[in-house]
Every structure is written in C-alpha cells, then in structure tokens.
Amino acid sequence: MSSAVAQQWFKNSQLVGDKLLVTSAVFFPLIGLCIFFCYPLFLVAGKSLQLADGTYGIANYINVLKSPGIVKAVCNSMVLSVSTTAFCLFFGFAVAFALQRSGIGGKRYLKGALSLPLLAPSLVQALGLLFLLGRNGLVHKWTGWDIEIYGFWGLLIANILYGLPQAILIIEAALRQSDARYYEAAEILGASKWKQFFDITLPNAKFGILSAGFVVFTVTITDFGNAAVIGGNYKVLATEIYSQVVGQMNFGMGAVIGILLLLPTLIAVYIERVASQKQFGGSSESAIPVSTNFYAKRDVPLGVFVHTIASIAVLVVMTVIMASFIKLWPYRMTFTLANYNITLSGGYTPLWTSLLVSVEAAVLGVVFLFALAFSMKRIPPKLAKLVYLLAVLPVGVPGLVLGISYVLAFNVSDNMLGMLYGSSFLIALCNFYHYHSQGFLTMITGVRAVPPALEETVSCFGGGNVRILRDAVLPFMGPTIISVFFFIFMRSMVTLSAVIFLISSKVSVAAVSVMRLDEAGFTSQAAAFSTCIMITVILAMGLMNSLIYLYSISGAGKEASSDQQGIEKRGLARMVDRTYCWSST
Amino acid sequence: MKLSIENLYKTFSGFVALDRISMEVGENEFVCLLGPSGCGKTTLLRIIAGLLDFDGGVMRLGGNDLVEIAARDRGFGLVFQSYSLFPNMTVKENVGYGLKVQKVDKKEISERVATLLELIKLPDLADRYPHQLSGGQQQRVAIARALAVEPTLLLLDEPLSALDARVRAEMRFEIREMQQRLGIPTIMVTHDQEEALTMADKIICMKDGRIEQIGTPRELYAEPATRFVADFVGVSNILPTAWIRKNLPQMMDSRPGGKEGDFEFAVRPEQLVVDDQKGGAEIKDMQYLGNLSRVTLDWYGEDVVVEMQGYPKFTEASSIHVTVADGCGRWVKV
Amino acid sequence: MRAFNMQNVKILATGIFMGLAFCSQVQAGEITVYSALEEDEIADYLAVAKKSLPDIEINVLRLSTGDLGARVIAESANPQADVIWGFAVTNMADKKILSQLEPYKAVNSESLPAQYRAEDDSWFAATGYMGALCVNTAVLESKKLPMPKSWSDLTNPVYKGEVVMPNPASSGTGYLQVAAIIQGAGEEAGWKLIDEMDDNMAQYTSSGSKPCKMARAGEYAIGASLSFVAMKSVEMGYPVSMVIPSDWAGYELEASGLLAGSKNKEDAKKFLDWTLSQEAAELYTKYKAIITIPGSKPSEMATAAGLPENLSEVLYPVDFAKSAKERPEILKKWSATTTK
Incomplete structure (x- = not known):
C-alpha cells in the first residue's frame, strides 16, 4: 500500500521537478535578457527620444532621416551587408562542408586558421590588411600593383574575414547531423553526387544556412571597427553613430541610428523564421552518420579552395605578428623584441582581467544558452516565439550602443544594479549578451540533432527531464556546446566597442590596451600586445581541450568519437525498436 | 533478367x-x-x-x-x-x-x-x-x-x-x-x-x-x-541420436552415416500423434489456442511439443503414448 | 536547478564584494581622474604628482577625447569621476559637460590670460596642442613632390590623392582644423579653401591621429593631424617632418575642471591646483606644444617647430565657445562642401 503511495509521490515529485526544470531553464535566461539587454536598450530608446533641450519628442528621428548623408549611408550599409552575407554563406558553407563531410586533409589546421579572425582584436585584422594590401603594403612593394584597399573592397574583405568564422560555426552545427540513408536512397534512385548535394544536403542544412546569413548580415551592418580603419570614404550607418556619439557628443542622434539599426535585424529575423518553417526532418535515432571518405573529384578542388581562404586569414594575422617583431614598419625592418616590453596603461594586467572576464562570460553563456535551447521545445509555442525574438535581437545592436546602454542602466547609485558598475563581472555580462544571438542560434541548430524518439524513449523508461538531459540530449550536443563556449570566450577576449564604456581606472581589459597603445602611436606595441592576446587565447583553448579530452576518455564521455557515436546510436536504435513505446503510426 | x-x-x-x-x-x-x-x-x-x-x-x-x-x-x-x-x-x-x-x-x-x-x-x-x-x-x-x-x-x-x-x-x-x-x-x-x-x-x-x-x-x-533450418522455420522437436536409438530404433535406418553428433532427428509438433494408451510421455503443460492445442510432454526424458486439433481428451500429469506419424520426421545435419 | 543556484550565489557574492569595494572607494584620499592626455605623459606627470601629493591616491582613466566626452555624458546621472584633466576645450564647452562642472578657482588661475579659462571659473586650460601636418619625406622623394608649408599649399593639384585629413564630424582634431580655417580666413575664403583641398583629399578618417599614422607608414604623402603624433613619429624614426601650417594653425586647449558630483572635492581641488603649478609647468615643456602658464619655458616641441617664444603671436585667438556652439552648422556645411 505504502509503496504504491510512495511511487505515486515519486511520480508526482518528478513531474513537479520536470516542470521546475523547464520553468527555471526558461526563466533565468529570460530574466538575464531582460535586465542585461532589454532594459538598457529601453533606456537608449528613451535617449533617442530626448531632444537637445531636454524635452521628449521624435525630432531626433526626423533630423536623422532628413540629414543628407543618411540615405547614402543606408544604401552603402545595405549593399555591403548583403554582399558580405552572400560571400560568407558561399565560403562558409564550403568550409563547413569540407570540415564535416569531406575527406580533405588538415582539418584541424583549417579550424584553427579560420578561427583566427575571431580571436584577433579587430585592429589586427585591419592592420594586417593594410600592411599587406595597403598603398604601401607588402603586395605593392613586391609587385608594384596599386591596389586601392580603402573603401568598399577593403571593407568587404575585412568583413568577410570577420563574418566567415561565425557563419562556419552555425553551418557546421547544421551539417553535423547527417543521415547516410537518405544519400543511399538517392544513390539507388540514380542521383549523381551533385544532385544528392542539392536535393539532400542543402535542404537539410537550410535552417543553419539561414541563421548564419542572419548573423553575418547583422554583424556586418553594425560593425564599426573595420569601417573606421579601412572603409575610407565609404560611409556606413555604424560610422554615423560613432560620429554622432563620439564626435559630436550627440547621444540622441546616435541612439536614433542605433535603434534604427534594429530594423534590418527585425526584418532579417522575420525572413529567416518564415523560410525555416518548411524545414522538416530532424534527426532520427537510428541515423547513420555520413562517413567522411575521400572522393578525389570533389575533395581536391574543395580542399584547394578552402585552404586558400584559410591562408588569407592566416596571412593577414601572421603579417601583424611579424610586424610586432619589426622595429619600425615599413621603414626599418630589423628584428626586435622591444615591442613586447609594454608598460603603458597597466602593462599586462588587463590581459589577466580579460581571461577572467572571458571565462565568466563563456561559462555563463553556455549554461544560459543551453537552458534556453533545451527548453524551447517544451514551452508553449507563443512563448517560444517571443523567447526566440528576444534571444536573437542582441546582434542587431552595435557594440557602441550596447556599452552606452549599460552605463545608462547600471551607473546608478541607489539600487543593487549599481553595485555592478565598474566591476569586471559587468564586463563579462556585457560580452555575453553582445554575442548572445550567435550563441543562441548555434545552440538551437545543434539541438535539432537530438532525435526526438530518443527523448521519448527515456521518458517511456520513466526518466524525467533531468535524465533526458543527461542521457539523450547532452551526448549529442557535446560538440555544439563546446564550440559555443569557445566562441564566446574568444570574442570576449578581444571585443572592444562595448567595453570602452565599462572600464574604469582600476579595471581594464586587453582589447582596450590594444586600442590605447595604437592611439598613443605605439602601433608595433599594439601589434605585440595583440599577439600576446592571441597566444593566451590559443593556450587557454588548448588547455580546455585537453581537459575535455581527459574527461571524455575517463568516464561516460560526452565527446565521443564519431565511430563511438555511431555505435552508440545504433545500439540505442535497436533498443528503441524493441521498446513497446515506440510506435511509428 | x-x-x-x-x-x-x-x-x-x-x-x-x-x-x-x-x-x-x-x-x-x-x-x-x-x-x-x-x-x-x-x-x-x-x-x-x-x-x-x-x-x-x-x-x-x-x-x-x-x-x-x-x-x-x-x-x-x-x-x-x-x-x-x-x-x-x-x-x-x-x-x-x-x-x-x-x-x-x-x-x-x-x-x-x-x-x-x-x-x-x-x-x-x-x-x-x-x-x-x-x-x-x-x-x-x-x-x-x-x-x-x-x-x-x-x-x-x-x-x-x-x-x-x-x-x-x-x-x-x-x-x-x-x-x-x-x-x-x-x-x-x-x-x-x-x-x-x-x-x-x-x-x-x-x-x-x-x-x-x-x-x-x-x-x-x-x-x-539442417538443424538450424528445422528450428528456425517453424517449430521442431530435435531429438539426439542416442535417444532415437533407444526409443525409436526404427528411425535409425534412415540415418545417414557419420559420427554420433553429426545428425539429429527433427519432427514437427503436428507430426507427433498422441493417444491415451499408456506409456512413455508425461504431460508437462497444455495450451489451448482455440483451434489447436499445444501440449508439452516429457517423452522418455526429452521435452517435446505436440500440436493437435481441438481439445485433448486427457488431463495433465497423465501418462500417454506418443508416436511419430507415418513418413514424418527427418534427420537433419547439425 | 543546481547550476542556477550557483549562479545566484555568484551574483550575490559579487554584489556583496562590489558593495564592499564600493564602500572602500569612497574613502578620503582617493580621486578618480578622467583624462584625454596621452598615455606616456600621464605616466610621467603622475609620477611627480604622487611625490608632491603623497596622501592622495590618483586613479586615472585615459580615453580619447571623443570617448571621454561620451563617457562623461553617459554617466551624468551618477558621475564616477572627480576631475576632468586635459580635455579639449571645444568639447568641455559643450552644455552637456559644462553643466556637470563645479566652478573652482584654482590657485594661480587668475594669472592665466583670460582666453585660457572660463569666465565663471568652471574650467581652466594649462596646455594645448596644435594641428600639424605629418609629411612623409620618403614618399615626397619617390613621387617628386614639393614640401608643403601651409593649407593653401595643399590645394596644389600635384598632391591629388596624397592627402588625408580627419573627418570633423567624428574627430575633434578634424574639427579644430576646420574651425581654425573658417575663423581665420573668414567664411567665404575658408570654405573655398576647404572645397579646393577636398579635390586632393584621398579620404577623411574617423580618428584624429590616423592621418599621421597613415602618412608615416607611407600610405599617403601628407596627413593632417596633431603635433604630438607628428613629434612622436619623428622621434620613433619614421621619415616624417612635422609642418605647422603657416596660415591658420589650428589648435586646441586642454581644459581641466572639477566635477560637481565629486565625492572628494578637497583632494580633487588639491590636484587641480597642482596641475597649474610650476612643477607641472616644467613637465609640460617636454610634451606639450602650448603651455599657457605664464613664466614657463617654451616647450621643446614648439622650439623644434620653429615657433616663436610668445605663441600668442602666431595662435589666432580662437573663440572656443563660438566653435562649440556653431559645430552643428559648420558640420552641415562641411558635408555639403566636401561631397565625398
């Protein structure tokens, strides 16, 4: 009697536990979003309505829309963003495909090379391009060509290099899910490899491609760093904000442009949502992963293409690293280590602060984003739509605007939020929310890899959400979670535009040091410090990778090799087939 | 083609x-x-x-x-x-x-x-x-x-x-x-x-x-x-050579030559005939399937399954007599 | 869920820690200074200041002029700084910043000529910097270009595509150059000059020091920037000459002031007094182009540039308040004139 009661109680408490899990999985990240994104943004919107004389009205909006350069800036921004997106999707898909599905060599090198633009401060990228392709750059010196790198083309290249790794991140998450059986079916029906690619691979990756396109579009349209260094006279919206806010201390106008930049983001979200409606076929639990065999006809050209792109990225960064060892580029090309003796603005201390901040941001980010992605399927659809919208909005806000919004929101003396101001933790939060969208989109693309039947199986065996999480979801999500972690970590180490407003006389970060060194005229030292940042990041990531590897070979590894995953999947598949819960009707 | x-x-x-x-x-x-x-x-x-x-x-x-x-x-x-x-x-x-x-x-x-x-x-x-x-x-x-x-x-x-x-x-x-x-x-x-x-x-x-x-x-x-086919396709009662020699010696004639363990005797459940004469088999279990009955017997030490139409006349634990129907049963390779 | 509880604990702990840290910050003897002076000068000045003011802990946050202004305005609801030190006057005079200052008559400030301090004493300027052309002699040589001496020289078509200048909309340096030309040459002649220069202008950069950096790296022949960057470049060994335009030498004063929201006004005032002292004036000679403190030696930079001892002969008396007020119109006219 009592055992029946106990069982019932256990079932009930598990139900309650389940509900609690889902609720908190949605609640805490949402609260975070509201406090650390929506509220500051709301204050900025308020500023945009605040006129020069202190009253409120929409005069700022009217002024902006009437100002002569704005139409050109809008057109320029759109053209640049659309072209960058097109290139990034094409290149990014090629690389992601090469990494996930082909048998080309040097995959580890490729992954590393193409992450370089992510872990280098934006100064490095721009500087590298200038050193290489500038009017007095290496290419000009060696070939005598007169390349006009300033302006649209230079900006395009810089933005492609910056957006490409982010696109690859998301598309890879989509391509990771593969089912060899569709390809076999098509093969038997007579489809050539190209046809299989267009009919199976592309449609299955549609969701990832669209998300990647969305991300590249918005990071390009909000980018200011590249535009400032290499944009020349090609005016874009983001530089307009900078002019207004920093050049003329005109917050109202700057805020207007910042809010206006949300428009293309919203439109992009809408397009992406509508287009991904028709995406069916998530993974099946008995999916057999596609083997990465080497097909010469496909893999040789693909390999050449992909490695070329990677070498451009590497070349740009290597040039700057080299320059850090040069006494006076480009006039006195003698080797020296003097540039590494950095004593200005706190020396190397900000580097350690950056490390701490970045780890905080990455850990917090992965936990919150995974919670959100996991719970998206378990909450009512209307709420899910709202959560999705809020979660992808941050990418539409330029870093500059985000930074100011944080000052407005947290520089208050009379409440608990104010205690965060001036702390490194706030910088961590800001960095996380700055890249919230990219992390979120990668996570939900990866979550689609979890076969629904597997979750059902665990449920049938009486497992609550915690078990589902542990036994069904996490094993499939391992690589995605890790890639999001590293992404947030890398970006947090080098992002600049938001954190300028959050550093204090006592707390500063590495990216700011680079900026300061460069502004003070010590460009070579800035290059040296950037190199130190990159090395620190690579070392930190190497350390984390080995920790993960050690964990995976010791226990129930989350990061199973693909063979092991295949076996696991097939074993589970047989179990599922025989479970009476499994019904295909 | x-x-x-x-x-x-x-x-x-x-x-x-x-x-x-x-x-x-x-x-x-x-x-x-x-x-x-x-x-x-x-x-x-x-x-x-x-x-x-x-x-x-x-x-x-x-x-x-x-x-x-x-x-x-x-x-x-x-x-x-x-x-x-x-x-x-x-x-x-x-x-x-x-x-x-x-x-x-x-x-x-x-x-x-x-x-x-x-x-x-x-x-x-x-x-x-x-x-x-x-x-x-x-x-x-x-x-x-x-x-x-x-x-x-x-x-x-x-x-x-x-x-x-x-x-x-x-x-x-x-x-x-x-x-x-x-x-x-x-x-x-x-x-x-x-x-x-x-x-x-x-x-x-x-x-x-x-x-x-x-x-x-x-x-x-x-x-x-082979024994495998006999067992996999349909149900068979598999009886070892030594048992056949002792209890159904007439079947030994059709046995192909070879070592003791090379061949076994397979007989289908419906090929076994049961009558209530005395001797040899003890009923262990009976299953009534409507049109058929399946009876598990202990036949001189071996478990066999017999299938018959309708409902058997005997009760459990009684001793009955089993024979192999004419022309049925085969030697199968092990 | 366990993980989230951990997060909460963490936030709480950080909050408590920050709260404690915050408390300790508001102790006497500590001031926060926001400055737009250069990194290495600040390091030098502070070393000396610390010896003269041993009881005060001076925390400096250095930001570029534009970033600094934006920061101060953003923090206006709850100012974090006590003192603004060495900040472009044109920006200081902006209502949004001016309104946050508290007038303070620093020791010695009456000795400053009137144009170097605010009427109501809300700020004073001890130093200043000048606009200057960074000319890459190597590029001049390889392209056989003559050495420019003035803004008017830059309208010479032989320099087409070899000149860069900061964008006055986003850079204070760019603005001071444009303002100097307009105020000095007068409206009509000034805009004509800018228009003609525009034909030769390769691009307008968003940061003030960029033109000089581009010029010294050999990207362009001439970059209109600041004297400081030019001198630095020469010092570092680049093939650069610093040229102060013989017509309309633009300049900017670096103002300092006390923030009304300061929590430690006593020490802040002591610091401000120090920045006007003779001791400070000696330090300034090493870095600054313009030193307003009477009785101070002329700066090394000014001498190197061949400027006379009494700078007020060469410096056009720029009306900075007027500059600040007219900024929006000037910028509008500028974008209309330079249709790039």
Missing part, C-alpha cells in the same frame, strides 16, 4: 560477414533472405544494391558483371527498413524523384506518379510530407518510390519490421500481389519466418554469413536440411 551470384565473399576487418554465397533470382521470382540478426542478409542485400563492395566472387545480372556498374546505374529499386523518405519533399516529389533524376518529361512523371499512388491506394496524399503520414503509409510511399523507375530488381530490407501486426499482415498481401502483377524479380530480407513462408517463391535461409538451405517454403518446412 536473372541475377546470379557465385561464391560471394565479404569480410569486415577480419570478420567474415559472408562466406561463399551462391544464389540465383529468376524472372518474376520473389526471393526471401531469411535469417536471425547478424546473419549477413542485410549485408548481402546492400552488396547486391551496390552500396557495399565485396571481396570475392562474381555477381551478374543477365550476363553483365555488376562489379563494373555503380549503384546509381544499376537501375534497381531499394526500400529501406526505415523508408528513408526525403523529409523535405512531398509524397509526390518523393515518388517522382527517380524519374526526375532520369530527366523524364514532367507530364510523364505526373502521370506515372498518379498511377503509382493508385497502385498503393494513397491517391489523396500526394501533397503531404512524410512526417504527416503513418508508418504504413510511409512504407507504401517508399515502395512506390522504388517502383517508379521500373527497376529490373526490387530489393526490400525488412520493410515490415517497424509496422504493427495488423498493418503488417495487410502489407504482406499487398506487396506480394503487387510484385506478381508487375512481374519484377524481388529480394526481401526478413527475420520473420512467417513472412518468408507466406510471401516467397524461394527462401534462402542464412546463418552466420552462410547459406543453410535454399528452397521453396514447402521444401524448407517439410524437408529441412
């Missing part, structure tokens, strides 16, 4: 998956590859389809050596265990896919697809997506897709294993009927002997990568060559 396979051999890193497989599939023939999990039947099917290479032997279709023809050029049809319908295409698009690949005229594709949908009795589902269909419906669409390209050979990989019992029974009939009507040579892989018995013209029974026996359903049932 006839498919002929001689001495096919396949290993996976030292593990022998298929050992000296020789078989034929004639025109209009429905052949079942029957065997337990892991016997190699699916591997063999995939090799025939061209999805897997093999290490030795010859495979010919109508005289052409298939080694030189890639999977996509063989013109076979394959229905997967999990159907593998393309999730982003409608039923219509799925079925017409093979024809689209062959660049058949659009109008012709529509007509053919419509005909096929009629054939599988799902004309109204043309615009649905696979995830909106039931298992049985997906199964039929998968078959239609395979048939659309008018294959020279139809391959079915455990097509009914994921369906529930009632639908399975229906589909068995329908697949068989379709095959006979279209006259396409077909190979079906299954582990369900009842399926094989009801659908096949010829059964190839496999175990551990080897062929145990090839024959019609009747041959396999009535004249099993």
